[in-house]
Amino acid sequence: MVTINDIADKAGVSRTTVSRVLNESGYVSEDARKRVLRIIEETGYRPSEQAKSLRLKRTKVIGVVLPKLFTETSSRMANGLDDVFQQNGYQMLLASSNLDHEQERRQLQLLESRRVDGIILTATNRDDELLHTLRDIRVPVVALGQDLPEVSSVYFDDYHAAVELAEHMVQSGRSRIGFIGVDESDYAVGVLRRQGFLDTMNKHGLEVRPEWMQTADFTIECGRAAFEQMTTSTTELPDAVLAVTDRLAVGAMQAAKEKGLQVPQDIGFAGIGATDMSQYVTPALTTVDYKYEEAGREAAAMLLRSLKQPNVEKSRMGYGLLKRDSLSY
Amino acid sequence: MVTINDIADKAGVSRTTVSRVLNESGYVSEDARKRVLRIIEETGYRPSEQAKSLRLKRTKVIGVVLPKLFTETSSRMANGLDDVFQQNGYQMLLASSNLDHEQERRQLQLLESRRVDGIILTATNRDDELLHTLRDIRVPVVALGQDLPEVSSVYFDDYHAAVELAEHMVQSGRSRIGFIGVDESDYAVGVLRRQGFLDTMNKHGLEVRPEWMQTADFTIECGRAAFEQMTTSTTELPDAVLAVTDRLAVGAMQAAKEKGLQVPQDIGFAGIGATDMSQYVTPALTTVDYKYEEAGREAAAMLLRSLKQPNVEKSRMGYGLLKRDSLSY
DNA sequence: CCTGAACATGTAATCGATTCCATATTGTGC
DNA sequence: GCACAATATGGAATCGATTACATGTTCAGG
Structure with a gap:
């Protein structure tokens, strides 16, 4: 895999300069910039988000815990989440708990060790153990679909x-x-x-x-x-x-x-x-x-807010009764 | 966030020793191991997968490109994928193309820069541009749902x-x-x-x-x-x-x-x-x-194989005709 | 008492980026 | 012709892990 060092060598500059070109920061002569860009083009170099994240201490990845990967409900909420996250340059890392409480906690810890910037938790329970795990995790969490005490939550009435x-x-x-x-x-x-x-x-x-x-x-x-x-x-x-x-x-x-x-x-x-x-x-x-999509969007927006400014928010979504033929005639 | 160095300091050992404890490799005295484990417990330390990936050149993450995040079809295939990936210690990073061909390619490149170990592509087209992008990407790819030339594919008849x-x-x-x-x-x-x-x-x-x-x-x-x-x-x-x-x-x-x-x-x-x-x-x-779930499982298994041993495989899934009342009576 | 294996631990390089700081060059105003 | 700012570039530390290699200790066998 091509690295910033390879680019630097081939362009005859230091990797500092390559970095400057990539991030459009600091001074770079037109000549050097051209050379660097050409080499990047030629080699198909793609900066490692890996390395960047390590250095910058942010991953631009959001962990999403879903109960049983995809039911229609999860899917619709996930669509809402994706709308907002994609727009803000975040990607979603999935973790499914398969409705197992033990695994739900393990997945949260796994996401923490991946250093995701935040977590959306579609919980199926509110055990003390879960709440305890949640308190220990040093990553902003928004619960979706359940109102969890002391955790930012978007839930239904x-x-x-x-x-x-x-x-x-x-x-x-x-x-x-x-x-x-x-x-x-x-x-x-x-x-x-x-x-x-x-x-x-x-x-x-x-x-x-x-x-x-x-x-x-x-x-x-x-x-x-x-x-x-x-x-x-x-x-x-x-x-x-x-x-x-x-x-x-x-x-x-x-x-x-x-x-x-x-x-x-x-x-x-x-x-x-x-x-x-x-x-x-x-x-x-x-x-x-x-209105699952909307709940997803709201949860995503809420998480992004708490990334900037840690806090605990609650949002209860509305609903609408759909009267159809299965009941009245 | 607690790091391996913090653990090393508090336990009065070098980070090498901590690493040995974590990975159960090399010699560590019972005394040192106990101390390290105690500190880890106390601090809730979780090794950064981030840093580990950078060093080991593997992320244990698979990129999954879906057309429109979650339709029932995508969901069912994703469930199959997750079955296999989870079992093998991989997580899925999502990327949705929103049915936009241009974005589909950008998502692939984004996944590449995240250094995912492999990619599952649920393509909706087989443009030359897409195939070209695919050829440039230095990450194993398995196409799911379409038979793409020169790309490992799991598809339907x-x-x-x-x-x-x-x-x-x-x-x-x-x-x-x-x-x-x-x-x-x-x-x-x-x-x-x-x-x-x-x-x-x-x-x-x-x-x-x-x-x-x-x-x-x-x-x-x-x-x-x-x-x-x-x-x-x-x-x-x-x-x-x-x-x-x-x-x-x-x-x-x-x-x-x-x-x-x-x-x-x-x-x-x-x-x-x-x-x-x-x-x-x-x-x-x-x-x-x-049989979308099965296709998902097959694609996941195929990708895992090509992680070990690069190759191009093809697999065409079977299907079953379900004769129901909407046609015959 | 000496030697070599087994055990225990640490030093430093490395992965691929960013960024602070130092240094070199060029240009401008007086 | 000189001082100082603006421009251009690179060296080296850093992020948090792993690991090759070096070094030190202990103990058994001759």
Whole structure:
């Protein structure tokens, strides 16, 4: 690989001069500049960001921790991140935690040892261990999708989104509402959304049968399975199901249709996330639009700010309820 | 940030000894090792991969160029890549070209200056300029999704996939078949798939009306628009549409349904890619399963091989036809 | 008691850039 | 013709690691 020294030798100058040409700093004679540029062109020399980073103590790289590399949710947030980072000359180094808490921490440490300038953390939990690791890390971090204490965070209004969605279901005349949630180690999705749902049911004095409360993973298949569970043991079927993600809702709805149920007449469905798919299943899925790209952009901007000036910011993103045919008719 | 020198000082040894402890190489007394480890623990010291890379001339980072950061296709391939890279201690540095050919080349050069150990290129074109840039780059490259001359490539059998799909449509009794393709600068998707379609139509002596050949971008919305185009100017409607991606097919099918057409009775649809969505639209979309994750894993493995031993390999992935309700009944 | 192997540790060069400082040359004003 | 500023260039330290080589100590065997 060609180095600055090779260029210096071939151009008959010192590497100091080559550096000056590269950075357009200090005095360089027109003659020397021309020679240097010509050699650079000829050799296809590219300065090592490696070496530069070591010297300048900044890498222009941002570490991005994602739970399961690419779900549609992660992807959309990543797109938002990239918009802003690219514009500011930063590149993204990926680290996927594969939903493993232990690995999540190891990935953070790995990013630290790579001396990334900052980290975007799409956390799936808020264990003490994670928070502890975060405190030890001497790199600015912005959490995305979860509100982590004492860490800059861009997050969603999960509680109120669930409330509003449940409220809408009740207003549409549903009363026997089932729920498909996820494990509560994921605070945003597992706890807050469930709480919003339960509080709303409570408020309206609606019964929530234990067999109507299901817990699943994030896959479509699990949504289907959860619905089966919900409907085997009992004679009375729910007349609506709120799932905490669109994928779960789609799986459940599919299962219902295969059972011969009419959607939305016999049973209604709603999800959260406004995935692409939600719009094109039949009937179109009622859901909550979370503006993931925007959240990504906001998180990126927030991180860039805290690179200049360390601080802790919080930003809660808005959302929009998308009323579609899976619920009302 | 704590450095190896700080550790050496505090432990009362030279940095050579610290390095020996870290890498478990050479002789270190039990006493010294204990002291060093204790200090490392206390300070939370993390060796700089930065500095290590400079010295060892390897970064353990792979550059990944994606067209539009995250479409489902890219995501699935990226997941496959990550599987293998993570297992081998490599991290992925992202670069998105935003479908801009000029930027695609700049991103490659940027990755080179970061001294990534290798590059996975998800190209969208095979311009001479791109090939030329590729030749100049002194980093092993594996192309993913396109077969680039003189470059190791993992690609799909786009031509035969299109042929088999078109063949299946004809066998299902369709004869007035429309086509929604993309720009031909994308050789795999734009040229090969179209060619497969046209050759098959030709073989069966079926007419292909100009207004039934549409070109679109990669969005669902464009699929819808293309279908509108296809059906406005003419009195006779096609009885089936082959779209080069599932998203285009979904958009077109949606437009047809809104027009009051019965799918698949009045008109059939087929796409390519086996996206999640294809299975859950109604009727389920006939498509070709491209095994993107596997392609990603294969590309990653291929790159790792060529890191050890420079070479040019080619690997064409298989595919599977998924016959679903959008076409036959 | 001497010798050589095994053990223990440190010095200094190196990777590829930037940058402070010193030095040399040229030009300008008086 | 001289002083001083502006211009041009290079030497060497630095960033944080690894590693070849040198040096010193300990211990066993003859």
